[in-house]
Amino acid sequence: MPENTSLRRGRPGYDQQGILDVAVAAFNEYGYDATSMGVLAERLGLSKSAIYHHFTSKDEMLDRALDSALSALEGVLEQADAAGGRAADRLDLVLRGAVHVLVDRLPSVTLLLRVRGNTDVERRALERRRAFDRRVTALVSEAQAEGSLRSDLDASVVSRLTFGMINSLVEWYRPGGGEDADRIADDVVAVALDGLRMPTSNRVEDLLG
Amino acid sequence: MPENTSLRRGRPGYDQQGILDVAVAAFNEYGYDATSMGVLAERLGLSKSAIYHHFTSKDEMLDRALDSALSALEGVLEQADAAGGRAADRLDLVLRGAVHVLVDRLPSVTLLLRVRGNTDVERRALERRRAFDRRVTALVSEAQAEGSLRSDLDASVVSRLTFGMINSLVEWYRPGGGEDADRIADDVVAVALDGLRMPTSNRVEDLLG
DNA sequence: GCCGACCAACCGACCGTTCGGGTGGGAGAC
DNA sequence: GTCTCCCACCCGAACGGTCGGTTGGTCGGC
Numbered sequence: 156m157p158e159n160t161s162l163r164r165g166r167p168g169y170d171q172q173g174i175l176d177v178a179v180a181a182f183n184e185y186g187y188d189a190t191s192m193g194v195l196a197e198r199l200g201l202s203k204s205a206i207y208h209h210f211t212s213k214d215e216m217l218d219r220a221l222d223s224a225l226s227a228l229e230g231v232l233e234q235a236d237a238a239g240g241r242a243a244d245r246l247d248l249v250l251r252g253a254v255h256v257l258v259d260r261l262p263s264v265t266l267l268l269r270v271r272g273n274t275d276v277e278r279r280a281l282e283r284r285r286a287f288d289r290r291v292t293a294l295v296s297e298a299q300a301e302g303s304l305r306s307d308l309d310a311s312v313v314s315r316l317t318f319g320m321i322n323s324l325v326e327w328y329r330p331g332g333g334e335d336a337d338r339i340a341d342d343v344v345a346v347a348l349d350g351l352r353m354p355t356s357n358r359v360e361d362l363l364g
Numbered sequence: 365m366p367e368n369t370s371l372r373r374g375r376p377g378y379d380q381q382g383i384l385d386v387a388v389a390a391f392n393e394y395g396y397d398a399t400s401m402g403v404l405a406e407r408l409g410l411s412k413s414a415i416y417h418h419f420t421s422k423d424e425m426l427d428r429a430l431d432s433a434l435s436a437l438e439g440v441l442e443q444a445d446a447a448g449g450r451a452a453d454r455l456d457l458v459l460r461g462a463v464h465v466l467v468d469r470l471p472s473v474t475l476l477l478r479v480r481g482n483t484d485v486e487r488r489a490l491e492r493r494r495a496f497d498r499r500v501t502a503l504v505s506e507a508q509a510e511g512s513l514r515s516d517l518d519a520s521v522v523s524r525l526t527f528g529m530i531n532s533l534v535e536w537y538r539p540g541g542g543e544d545a546d547r548i549a550d551d552v553v554a555v556a557l558d559g560l561r562m563p564t565s566n567r568v569e570d571l572l573g
Numbered sequence: 574g575c576c577g578a579c580c581a582a583c584c585g586a587c588c589g590t591t592c593g594g595g596t597g598g599g600a601g602a603c
Numbered sequence: 604g605t606c607t608c609c610c611a612c613c614c615g616a617a618c619g620g621t622c623g624g625t626t627g628g629t630c631g632g633c
Contacts, residue, residue: 169578185482188398192623204625205579213623269478273394304560308551316555319532320525327524342517346525350559351513378612401589413591414613422589 171209171219174199179220179262187217187266214276221270221280224263227256229283232290243303246294247344250321254340257324265325291318317347380418380428383408388429388471396426396475423485430479430489433472436465438492441499452512455503456553459530463549466533474534500527526556 177199181190192213196203210216231252235245257264272281295317296310304313321343328339386408390399401422405412419425440461444454466473481490504526505519513522530552537548 186480188395202580271395305562312551315536316529320528323528342521348559348561350557352557353514411614
């Protein structure tokens with residue numbers, strides 16, 4: 156159970172990250188509010204007070220976890236912007252990148268997506284998330300303006316529906332086996348861009364009039 | 365605040381539904397666990413104990429609300445099955461019907477989608493929801509088999525992504541103005557079936573080889 | 574022997590729920 | 604029309620239990 160990353164002084168045991176991993180898993184299982192420090196300590200094999208040696212409050216644990224998820228998501232936008240090129244290509248990078256973040260950091264992103272904004276920590280996280288959403292919506296608008304995406308749908312509705320699809324990963328994706336993150340990303344992009352309809356049949360005739 | 369549906373005996377005040385509406389709104393705002401009977405009573409302008417005249421427990425309130433949402437969703441499947449016809453057409457009915465249920469019963473469905481399964485009540489609700497998902501997945505499979513939907517994507521992934529899109533409504537849709545539920549349903553079906561890509565340009569050439 | 578990791582015992586506040594009693598207005602008797 | 608009774612509706616106070624957090628001190632590897 157304890158961590159061992161060498162170069163640790165004093166009595167061996169948990170470090171912050173080790174505790175945080177267990178805590179986030181418990182938060183996701185029971186919900187943040189419903190997870191008491193008592194049962195958390197039990198899961199860790201520690202006493203309650205031992206946890207307060209590593210974190211000053213329950214809120215701080217939540218803060219750290221949410222920051223981890225938000226930083227990763229913001230990093231995806233940063234990378235896409237840096238890549239340059241057509242808005243449609245940058246959007247493609249964002250969608251695939253977001254799927255990878257969801258898969259790689261499933262616990263902390265799951266926690267993020269369930270935040271409702273009752274405390275200061277939650278409200279700050281929610282504001283960062285909204286800023287992320289605004290930047291994605293702007294990217295969709297740009298892609299519509301350059302003619303890469305259909306323009307008969309509202310950009311904010313499109314980005315919300317698309318990320319609704321991606322975010323639903325936290326409800327059903329469970330890690331197992333190899334590099335299926337790429338496969339999921341392909342599926343998401345396929346549905347979002349080309350839709351589910353059988354590409355043959357009357358589709359071509361519809362387009363040709 | 366109190367209800368008035370006539371033919372009510374005794375001292376006028378809240379009935380079960382009136383309390384439930386306020387309770388579900390509070391549950392969605394703070395989270396079920398984080399909503400204490402004390403603040404709920406405050407919102408109702410009642411004492412805590414008065415609530416127990418209408419409900420035997422906090423759990424029972426949750427149970428009623430979840431049943432309302434689940435019954436509506438199951439009704440959509442029932443209606444689509446009764447309509448008959450091609451699987452693709454029945455799936456279309458299910459998608460549009462689900463959007464309407466989400467919009468019409470936004471509070472109770474929001475509550476449903478946040479249930480994690482910590483109590484018996486929540487576990488029962490979760491099982492009903494999973495049964496719903498299985499029936500939708502079966503419908504997608506049928507539509508793939510009849511050649512209406514592309515078959516290169518897994519049916520369960522498709523239904524999860526599609527309902528991820530629909531369920532995201534509870535995160536951002538807020539009632540206001542007219543009959544926009546139809547408009548949202550159109551948008552959802554448009555994205556799900558035809559995708560976001562600009563239908564002109566190289567799409568036709570791709571299809572024609 | 575320093576110091577990081579840990580513990581048992583405890584705190585005030587608040588939780589969901591219960592209890593015994595109070596109150597006001599529609600319905601039926603007059 | 605008005606009287607009276609019933610009952611849906613409501614209250615304050617208190618219950619045992621659990622919450623997040625604190626205190627003061629112990630343990631043990633480098």
